[in-house]
Amino acid sequence: MSICYLGLPPFITKEHCRSRMPISASERLSLCLRYLATGETQQSLSFSFRIGRATVSRIVRETCHAIWEDLQGEYLRVPQTAEEWQKIGSGFETEWNFLNCLGGLYRKHICMECPKNGGSAYYNYKNFHSIVLLAVCDAKYCFTLGNVGSYGRENDAAILSESAFGKLFDSGPSGLCLPSPRLVGNSRLPYVLIAIGDEVFPLKPWLMKPYPGRNLDEPHRVYNYRLSRAKRTIENTYGILSARWRIFRVPIRANVETVELITKAAICLHNYLQLTDNAFYVSSGFVDSENADGSLSPGDWRAIVQYDESGMVSLGHVGGNRYTLEASNSRNDFKEYFNKRNLIVFDDQMIDQRIVNLFTRGSHHRNLS
Numbered sequence: 513m514s515i516c517y518l519g520l521p522p523f524i525t526k527e528h529c530r531s532r533m534p535i536s537a538s539e540r541l542s543l544c545l546r547y548l549a550t551g552e553t554q555q556s557l558s559f560s561f562r563i564g565r566a567t568v569s570r571i572v573r574e575t576c577h578a579i580w581e582d583l584q585g586e587y588l589r590v591p592q593t594a595e596e597w598q599k600i601g602s603g604f605e606t607e608w609n610f611l612n613c614l615g616g617l618y619r620k621h622i623c624m625e626c627p628k629n630g631g632s633a634y635y636n637y638k639n640f641h642s643i644v645l646l647a648v649c650d651a652k653y654c655f656t657l658g659n660v661g662s663y664g665r666e667n668d669a670a671i672l673s674e675s676a677f678g679k680l681f682d683s684g685p686s687g688l689c690l691p692s693p694r695l696v697g698n699s700r701l702p703y704v705l706i707a708i709g710d711e712v713f714p715l716k717p718w719l720m721k722p723y724p725g726r727n728l729d730e731p732h733r734v735y736n737y738r739l740s741r742a743k744r745t746i747e748n749t750y751g752i753l754s755a756r757w758r759i760f761r762v763p764i765r766a767n768v769e770t771v772e773l774i775t776k777a778a779i780c781l782h783n784y785l786q787l788t789d790n791a792f793y794v795s796s797g798f799v800d801s802e803n804a805d806g807s808l809s810p811g812d813w814r815a816i817v818q819y820d821e822s823g824m825v826s827l828g829h830v831g832g833n834r835y836t837l838e839a840s841n842s843r844n845d846f847k848e849y850f851n852k853r854n855l856i857v858f859d860d861q862m863i864d865q866r867i868v869n870l871f872t873r874g875s876h877h878r879n880l881s
Contacts, residue, residue, distance in 0.1 A: 520541060520575075520578050520579065523574075523578035523581065523582060524537045524540045524541065524575055524578050525537045535567075540571050540574075541575060543561055543563070543571055543572070543575075544571060544572050544579075545781075546560075547568075547572055547759065548576075548757050548758075548774065549758060549759075550758055550759075551758035551759045551761055553765070554569055554572065569766075569770075572766075572770070572774070573766075573769075573770050573773060575777075576770070576773040576774050576776070577777075579777040579781065580773060580776045580777050580780055583784055584776070587780055587783040587784045587787065588655060588656075588658065588779060588780050588783055590656070590677075590688070591689070592689060593689055594689055594690065594691040597614055597688075597689070597690055597703065600613075600614055600615065600650045600651070600656065601613060601614055601691070601703060603652060604651045604742060604745075606651075607651045607652075608651060608741050608742040608744075609738060609742075610738055610739070610741070611694070611696070611701060611846075611849060612693075612694055612703045612704060613704060613705070613706055613742055614648075614705055615648035615649055615656055615657065615705050615706075616648065616705070616707075616708065616743055616744075616745040616746030616749070617647075617672075617705045617706065617707045617708070617713065617719065618646075618647070618707065618708040618712075618746045618747070618750065618826075619644050619668055619671065619712070620644070620647075620825065620826060621640075621643075621644055621645075621664055621824070621826075622642055622644070622645055622760065622764065622775055622824060623641070623762075623763040623764065623825060624641055624642060624643065624763055624764045624765075625763055625765050625766075626641045627641065627767060627768050630768070632665065633663045633664075633665060634663055634665065635664060635665055636664040636665055637665070640763070640825075642825070643660065643661050643662065643663070643768065643771055643772065643775075644659075644660075644661075644662040644664060644666065645659075645779075646658065646659040646662065646668075646671055646672060647746070647749075647750075647779070648677070648705060648746070649745050649746045649749040650745070651745055652786065653748055653749045653786060653794065653799065654749070654782075654783045654786050654787065655749065655782065657677045658779060659676065659678075660772050660775050660776055660779075661772045662675075668712045668713055669712075669714050672714075681705070681716075682716075685702075685703075690703050691703055699845040699848065699849070700845075701842075701849060702717060702718060703718070704717075704719060704720050704842070704846075705718060705719050705720070706720045706721070706742050706743055707719055707720070707721050707743075708743050708746055708747060714835055715835035715840070716836075716839050717836070717838045717839050718842075719839075720739060720842070720843055720846060721739070721843075722735075722736040722739050722740070723735065723736055723847075731847055731848075731850075732847065734847075734850050734851050735843075735846060741802070744808075747800075748800055748811060748813070750824070751799070751811065751813040751814065751817065752782065752786075752793075752794060752799065752813055753779070753782050754813075755816040755817050756785075756793065757781070759774060760778070795812075797812055798811050798813055799811040
């Protein structure tokens, strides 16, 4: 990674003084990247770089802030026009056969040590302290929207409704310059997000989730299958983030503000490397793929995080989720679209009850937690 390309020196370069030479910008960046990529303790980095423990902490905090300020405007930029949103939708339609999809949505709990005077605000029902990362990704495993820092004890539906992008989606297409619903047959299909976790988020006109239950008829199973395929994007995006940035595989020892900065910096670095150095950052076979018979071939990231992932955790269902008639109609319209044989050819073998139940039960989520 080129420090000159990133444009970080103005943010992290310190002035010279008479008594000693300042720590160079390149060494500050190297220390911070090593901390994020390896998950080493700050005390260990203090010995390795021969820098004081308090200085290491300050360098990590300042450099993460600089990375966020420098990269988020270009690599974590919210689409500003309907054409930019449609480009994301075209990616999902091409790669995952899901029409009008603007991203996959999920949340992860970033495990941290008990914050000073934190009380029970960050203490979740799985009995550890955390902040919540609620994020949306595109079809290329890049984050597009994010909300970092919610209390660990809050339920997911409340976090979504209180997030900036959740409020904008609720306010209607004009809030985010979303494209107008697309006329398909006799129905107008809206542009939507898709959510992992069947019971985590509520069904909304702009947020699709599977039909519940196991003994479903074929139209419902076809819809659930298509949704399950597209949902792999956000699952793999979080998997790549956790596998490449090992700071998320251990509880983070820092105050809440620093944990938020670490998370924001890692997201920006993930997008930067995914868009500029993809061949090395995500090698062949690193993410999940689909075999010819429709079965899932697990990506290499699953083996990396299978046994030692404890810093980024998925939690189960918290709270009830009701939905409106409009939301139900939107889901039904997508179901009807996916079941039109002249629009999509679907191999009956791919909706074998065993495969569909695998996704419906969410057993593939267990590899994340």
